[in-house]
Amino acid sequence: MKARAAHALAKVRATMSLRRYLLLGILIPVCLFVVLDTFTLYRQALSAVNTAYDRTLLASAKSIGEHIEALGDGEVAQLRALVPYAALEPFEADNRSRMVYRISSVQGDLVDGFADLNAWRGQLPDRGPYAALVDFYDDTYRGDPVRVAVLLQPVAMNQARVMAVVQVAETLELRRTLARQILIDTLWRQAALVSLITLVVLVVVQRATRPVRQLSAELQARCDDDLTPLRAPDAPRELVPLVEATNSLMLRLQHLLDHQKRFVRDASHQLRTPLAVLKVQVQSALRGDVEARQALLEISDTVERATVLANQMLALAKVAQLVQQPPTGAVDWAVVLREVALDVSPLIAAKELDFDITTAPAWVNTHDWMLRELVRNLLHNSIRYTPDFGTLSVQLVCDDRSAVLVIRDSGPGISSELRERLFQPFSAGETRSGSGLGLAICYEIVQALGGSITLDNRETHARISGLDTTVRLPLVQNADEWNDFE
Amino acid sequence: MVVYRLRKKLIPTGAQLMTLRGLGYLLKLPA
Numbered sequence: 001m002k003a004r005a006a007h008a009l010a011k012v013r014a015t016m017s018l019r020r021y022l023l024l025g026i027l028i029p030v031c032l033f034v035v036l037d038t039f040t041l042y043r044q045a046l047s048a049v050n051t052a053y054d055r056t057l058l059a060s061a062k063s064i065g066e067h068i069e070a071l072g073d074g075e076v077a078q079l080r081a082l083v084p085y086a087a088l089e090p091f092e093a094d095n096r097s098r099m100v101y102r103i104s105s106v107q108g109d110l111v112d113g114f115a116d117l118n119a120w121r122g123q124l125p126d127r128g129p130y131a132a133l134v135d136f137y138d139d140t141y142r143g144d145p146v147r148v149a150v151l152l153q154p155v156a157m158n159q160a161r162v163m164a165v166v167q168v169a170e171t172l173e174l175r176r177t178l179a180r181q182i183l184i185d186t187l188w189r190q191a192a193l194v195s196l197i198t199l200v201v202l203v204v205v206q207r208a209t210r211p212v213r214q215l216s217a218e219l220q221a222r223c224d225d226d227l228t229p230l231r232a233p234d235a236p237r238e239l240v241p242l243v244e245a246t247n248s249l250m251l252r253l254q255h256l257l258d259h260q261k262r263f264v265r266d267a268s269h270q271l272r273t274p275l276a277v278l279k280v281q282v283q284s285a286l287r288g289d290v291e292a293r294q295a296l297l298e299i300s301d302t303v304e305r306a307t308v309l310a311n312q313m314l315a316l317a318k319v320a321q322l323v324q325q326p327p328t329g330a331v332d333w334a335v336v337l338r339e340v341a342l343d344v345s346p347l348i349a350a351k352e353l354d355f356d357i358t359t360a361p362a363w364v365n366t367h368d369w370m371l372r373e374l375v376r377n378l379l380h381n382s383i384r385y386t387p388d389f390g391t392l393s394v395q396l397v398c399d400d401r402s403a404v405l406v407i408r409d410s411g412p413g414i415s416s417e418l419r420e421r422l423f424q425p426f427s428a429g430e431t432r433s434g435s436g437l438g439l440a441i442c443y444e445i446v447q448a449l450g451g452s453i454t455l456d457n458r459e460t461h462a463r464i465s466g467l468d469t470t471v472r473l474p475l476v477q478n479a480d481e482w483n484d485f486e
Numbered sequence: 487m488v489v490y491r492l493r494k495k496l497i498p499t500g501a502q503l504m505t506l507r508g509l510g511y512l513l514k515l516p517a
Contacts (some may be wrong), residue, residue: 342510394508
């Protein structure tokens, strides 16, 4: 459930604009704080209003207490009070609220005042600010809510000693009006504050996201083939990594596009050549320039070369596709090497090469097809360029972290001018006998597997005696665990 | 020794037994 909520939140964040995200992220907490602050302010104001009005009530109770007399002796004396209602007028704030009072004995017997005001039955609380015997409470009078102040007034006169209870109640219209006014004032101030914050946030967010919009507009206005770097000298520091990453991506895309254009151009040229040759051969056969059997043999060779070229182009495309996928698992390079060597053994036999192979188990994390294609291309190359009765030696050894395949042939080696563009399609060596893609495929595979490939001439007595092809691939560190898992 | 004898027997047929060291032997038939 929690994961689902988190996923939904992440989805909302992903689809929300940065501006809206910033606005909501700032304004929602501010609004929540303002609501809480308004509530707190209102409660504090109400408490202050109540305290102030309670003091007025107490003052009126004390004023009434001064009009109480005691008649008789001792504690059985009778209370008497003559309080004109005008005595309360100084304490009435306006004509919206009414004040009533009640004077009674401690036992609750009415002495003076309004009999329908409920008699006080409570206990005197321990109130710090009021040293006198005073209490305040909420009650109702004739169905209306009232605030009541109670004063226990000791009355001593002649021999009489008695305690009077003075209650003064006030209806709440004035308090409510004042509280409502305080609430409205507070709300206005908070609304103005929220409006100001919203305005500031809007302006700041708008300005902060302007570079992003400018970059977006610049990218949208570009032509489809415009991969020049973005120029954003005024971009804020937070955007600089994004601009740099985008420019880096543009550069890689430009290289990739150039590479693809060159490949398509070269591939078209290479495919057109066997087709042109084929056309000439067919025309020659039709005219009867060569015998039918000879013509068909030549046509067969041309078709074979075109097929090899097409297959190699497909292989190169497949390598590019497999590079994007995770490897299928650990593959023993030694097994692959021996199987491919067995496949090409008829070619070795045809040239009567002096061949030898030594291998050690070497587990490599790769696709089986890629490793097979790598070895097949390397062996084909070496066999093709090794003269009849030459030597071909294949050795696979391992060190701590990598496996090393060394193929030594007795061919003519490579010239220094070829070395620079050895792994580029259709540029390495003699392409009439091969597709011109073999080393390019090998290079792509080795790069994808995190390895390296080198081709070095082997010299004997200052003369090139052959070519050493060395491929180094990283070993799987725990091949047994990998295979158990598989 | 066995390979040597086999090679001798193959001479009249024109076939050859080639050694691929580390891999095995390959019988090459006459064209």
